[in-house]
Amino acid sequence: MAADQGIRIAGDGVAEVSMTDARANLTQLIRDVRYGGRSAAFTERGARSAYVVPAEFYEQALEDRLTTEAIWRLIDDTFGEQNREQLKVDLSRYRDQMRHET
Structure with missing residues (x-):
């Protein structure tokens, strides 16, 4: 280009x-x-x-979104509200770490 x-x-x-x-x-x-x-x-x-x-990127993003939503539903069904909030904090921290590693 x-x-x-x-x-x-x-x-x-x-x-x-x-x-x-x-x-x-x-x-x-x-x-x-x-x-x-x-x-x-x-x-x-x-x-x-x-x-x-690219189409593959979009399709993978949709799949990742569905997986993430399924995980959150599982967390909601498994843990109480207090534990869920701590999980959110932990997941955000792990996500931020992954962003810096790539």
Whole structure:
């Protein structure tokens, strides 16, 4: 993807294109996402407003959401409210640790 096309690669590897340049670059952006496996984002005033992701990424995200909801239902059924709140704190801490490790 050439910078002169209005698409730039951000520091986190996401291809970004402004909403102003999106129409002219949409086909290239979608091809890069589909075949290159790179996520892309539309920006407005420099801030990301929407993402384009590979189909596999989206499908995995849906599966992960269902799994997470099932885990929370299990926790609700198994533990009392006080223990549930502590589990939330612990899970948030573990999630933050994982973010920093990747």
